[in-house]
Amino acid sequence: MSVIDQAGLSKQRVLDAISHRNPDRVPVDFGATAVTGIHVSCVAALREHFQLEKRPVKVHEPFQMLGLVEDDLRQALGADVRGVFRRGTMFGFKTEDWKPWCFNGLEILVPGKFNTTVTPEGDTLIYPGGDFSAKPSGRMPKGFHFFDAIIRQDHFDPDRLNAEDNLEEFQPLTEDDLDEIATDTAAADRGDCALLASFGGTALGDIALVPVPHLADPWGIRDITEWYISTRSRRDYIHQIFSRQVEIGLANLARIFARIGNGIDILFLCGTDFGTQTSSFCSVSTFRELWFPYYKQMCDWIHRNTGWKIFKHSCGSAERFYESFIEAGIDVINPVQCSAVGMDPAFLKSKYGDRLVFWGGGVDTQHVLPFGTPSEVREQVLRRCEILAPGGGFVFNAIHNIQAGTPVANIVAMIEAVKEFHGEA
Amino acid sequence: MADLKKLYDAVLNGDAKTAVAVTQSAIAESMNPATLISEAMIPAMAEVGRLYECDEYFVPELLLSARAMKGALELLRPLLAETGVQPTGRVIIGTVKGDLHDIGKNLVSSMLEGGGFEVTDLGTDVTPEKFVAAVQQKHPQIVCLSALLTVTMPAMKTTIAALENAGLQASEGARRRCTGNFPVCPADRCRRIRRERQYRRNPGTKDGGGNRPLDVRLNSRRNQCSFTQRQQGEASSISRFSGTVPRRA
Numbered sequence: 049m050s051v052i053d054q055a056g057l058s059k060q061r062v063l064d065a066i067s068h069r070n071p072d073r074v075p076v077d078f079g080a081t082a083v084t085g086i087h088v089s090c091v092a093a094l095r096e097h098f099q100l101e102k103r104p105v106k107v108h109e110p111f112q113m114l115g116l117v118e119d120d121l122r123q124a125l126g127a128d129v130r131g132v133f134r135r136g137t138m139f140g141f142k143t144e145d146w147k148p149w150c151f152n153g154l155e156i157l158v159p160g161k162f163n164t165t166v167t168p169e170g171d172t173l174i175y176p177g178g179d180f181s182a183k184p185s186g187r188m189p190k191g192f193h194f195f196d197a198i199i200r201q202d203h204f205d206p207d208r209l210n211a212e213d214n215l216e217e218f219q220p221l222t223e224d225d226l227d228e229i230a231t232d233t234a235a236a237d238r239g240d241c242a243l244l245a246s247f248g249g250t251a252l253g254d255i256a257l258v259p260v261p262h263l264a265d266p267w268g269i270r271d272i273t274e275w276y277i278s279t280r281s282r283r284d285y286i287h288q289i290f291s292r293q294v295e296i297g298l299a300n301l302a303r304i305f306a307r308i309g310n311g312i313d314i315l316f317l318c319g320t321d322f323g324t325q326t327s328s329f330c331s332v333s334t335f336r337e338l339w340f341p342y343y344k345q346m347c348d349w350i351h352r353n354t355g356w357k358i359f360k361h362s363c364g365s366a367e368r369f370y371e372s373f374i375e376a377g378i379d380v381i382n383p384v385q386c387s388a389v390g391m392d393p394a395f396l397k398s399k400y401g402d403r404l405v406f407w408g409g410g411v412d413t414q415h416v417l418p419f420g421t422p423s424e425v426r427e428q429v430l431r432r433c434e435i436l437a438p439g440g441g442f443v444f445n446a447i448h449n450i451q452a453g454t455p456v457a458n459i460v461a462m463i464e465a466v467k468e469f470h471g472e473a
Numbered sequence: 474m475a476d477l478k479k480l481y482d483a484v485l486n487g488d489a490k491t492a493v494a495v496t497q498s499a500i501a502e503s504m505n506p507a508t509l510i511s512e513a514m515i516p517a518m519a520e521v522g523r524l525y526e527c528d529e530y531f532v533p534e535l536l537l538s539a540r541a542m543k544g545a546l547e548l549l550r551p552l553l554a555e556t557g558v559q560p561t562g563r564v565i566i567g568t569v570k571g572d573l574h575d576i577g578k579n580l581v582s583s584m585l586e587g588g589g590f591e592v593t594d595l596g597t598d599v600t601p602e603k604f605v606a607a608v609q610q611k612h613p614q615i616v617c618l619s620a621l622l623t624v625t626m627p628a629m630k631t632t633i634a635a636l637e638n639a640g641l642q643a644s645e646g647a648r649r650r651c652t653g654n655f656p657v658c659p660a661d662r663c664r665r666i667r668r669e670r671q672y673r674r675n676p677g678t679k680d681g682g683g684n685r686p687l688d689v690r691l692n693s694r695r696n697q698c699s700f701t702q703r704q705q706g707e708a709s710s711i712s713r714f715s716g717t718v719p720r721r722a
Contacts, residue, residue, distance in 0.1 A: 331529075334531075415623075416485050
C-alpha cells in the first residue's frame with residue numbers, strides 16, 4: 049500500500065478538504081466520476097508510463113470512452129478518491145461481461161453489450177442496451193475519440209406534450225438495483241480512500257442525458273435544441289418533469305441510504321451545465337425559478353438525513369450561480385473552469401472559498417494540458433494549488449476529463465507538480 | 474395591412490406562429506418580401522444580438538428568435554427568387570470533420586439568413602473535401618467553419634489548407650474573424666492558422682458548456698458583416714474567398 053493510502057490518510061485528507069479544514073496535502077481525484085476522468089487512450093498510456101501490469105484498459109463510461117482507473121494506477125497518480133458507479137452505463141448496458149475491442153489501434157475491454165456497427169463512411173454507431181433492433185443512439189466519427197448522442201425524437205408533438213414521456217428514464221430503483229449499489233459500495237469502501245458516488249436520477253435537465261441514449265424508443269422532448277427552447281417557452285412542462293423527477297429521486301436516495309448509510313462521503317447530484325465560455329445558458333432569475341427549488345429540495349433532504357456532501361458539476365462561466373448553489377445546499381463545485389469569463393481562481397477562492405469546495409480547477413484542459421509544454425503545465429498547476437489550496441476546500445483535478453491525445457508527458461508533469469507543491473518532487 | 478411591427482416583435486420574442494401569420498398576411502397583400510426582411514426581420518435579429526451581448530438574452534432566446542425568423546423566411550424565400558432579389562452575399566457553413574455539434578452553427582446560419590445572405594449549410598462532420606466542393610460549386614464570399622471541441626479544432630486548419638490547396642485563396646486584405654471561446658485577438662488566431670502554427674486556443678471541451686452562438690450584426694449599407702462573438706463551444710472561422718473562382722453572375 050502506498051504512502052497515500054496508509055492508515056486511511058487519503059480518506060481523511062479528502063474529508064478535511066471538503067470540510068474546509070487544512071488537509072495534510074492537497075487531495076487529488078482522477079477517475080472517481082464521469083467528469084473527473086481520463087480518456088481510455090490516456091489511461092493506457094499512463095499504465096505503460098508507470099510500468100503497471102500490462103492489461104487492456106476497461107471502458108467503464110462508454111459515452112466519453114473513459115478508462116477505468118484501477119487501484120494501481122490510482123496510487124501511481126496519487127489520487128485519494130474512489131468512485132462508486134451504477135453498473136448501467138449511458139447506453140443502457142451494464143459494465144460486465146467484458147470483451148476485447150480495437151479502438152483506433154488500441155486493444156481495450158468494453159462491456160459485453162457494447163454493440164456497434166460501422167457506417168460506409170467509417171463512423172461507429174452504438175445501440176441502446178446493445179439492441180441491434182433499435183435505432184443507434186450514439187455515433188463516433190471515424191478516427192475520433194468518443195461518442196455523441198444521436199437525436200431520436202420520433203414521437204414529439206408540440207401540441208400534445210405529456211411530461212410522463214420525459215420521465216421514462218426516472219424510475220424507482222428495483223431491489224436488484226439496490227443490491228448492486230450496496231455490493232459495489234461495500235467493495236469500494238476499504239477505509240483508504242474517500243468515496244464519491246454517482247447513483248443517477250437527480251440530474252435536472254443535464255443536456256447529455258436529455259437524448260436518453262440508453263432508451264430504445266424515447267418519447268417526449270429529446271432534441272437538445274428543443275429542450276433549450278423549452279426552458280424558455282415551456283416552463284410549466286419543465287416544472288412538471290423536475291417536480292416528479294425529484295420526488296422519485298429522493299425516494300430512491302432514501303432507499304439507498306437505508307442500505308448503505310454513510311458508506312459514501314460525497315454524492316454526485318447533477319451535471320447540468322449552466323455556464324458557457326463567456327456567459328451562461330440562462331439568467332440567474334431563470335435559474336432560481338426553474339431549477340433552484342428542486343436543488344434545494346434535494347439538498348435539504350440529503351443534509352437532513354445523511355452525512356453526504358453534495359457535488360454539483362457545471363462547466364463554463366458559472367460564477368453568477370454560485371450564491372444560488374450555496375443557498376440551495378451544494379457543497380462541492382466542479383470543474384471550476386478557470387478559462388471561462390469571470391472564473392479567475394483567486395477571485396473564486398476569496399469570494400466563495402469558505403463556502404464551496406472547488407473540485408477541479410487544477411489545470412486547463414482546453415489549452416495548457418493538451419497543447420502546452422510540460423513546463424507550462426507545471427507552472428499552472430503550482431499556481432492553481434497556491435491559490436486554491438489554503439484553508440482546505442480544494443480537491444485537485446484537471447478541469448474536466450483528460451482528453452484523448454493529451455501527451456503523457458503533460459499528464460505526468462501535472463501529477464509531479466502536485467507532488468512538488470508538497471515538497472515531494 | 475400587414476403589421477411590420479408585429480413581425481418585428483414576433484421575431485424578437487421568439488413567437489414563430491405570429492411571425493408566420495404576419496408573413497402570410499403580408500404575402501397575401503403582395504407586400505415586397507425584401508421589405509419584410511429589411512424593415513422587420515433584420516432589425517429584430519439585430520436587437521436579439523444586442524440583448525444577447527447585454528446578457529439579457531441567452532441561447533434559448535436566440536433559438537426561439539431564430540426559429541421565428543426561419544418560419545417567416547421559408548415563406549419568403551420562393552418570392553425572393555421570383556423577384557430576382559440578389560442575396561447580400563453567399564455563405565457556406567458547416568461543422569468540421571469529427572464534430573457532430575450544430576446548435577451554434579445553426580444559430581449563425583439563421584442570423585446570416587435573416588441578414589439576407591444565401592446560406593448553404595453543409596451540416597456536421599464535414600470533410601475538407603466537401604467544403605472544397607461546395608465552394609467550387611457555390612462561389613461564396615464567406616466560408617464559416619464551426620467546431621465545438623478541443624480535439625476537432627485542428628480540423629479547421631486542415632480544412633483551410635484544403636481550400637488553399639484547391640486554389641481557393643482568401644482575397645488580399647480579406648478580413649478573417651475567428652470566433653473562438655477566447656475573444657481576445659480573434660484575428661491573431663486566424664493568422665496562426667494561416668501560418669500553420671499550432672492552434673493553441675481551443676473551444677470548449679466536450680460537456681464544456683455547450684454551444685457558442687455568434688451575434689451577427691449586419692451592416693447592409695456597407696454590405697459587410699462584422700461578427701461580435703460571445704461564447705464557447707463552437708468556434709467559427711470566417712474567411713472571405715474570392716479571386717480564382719469566378720463569381721456567379
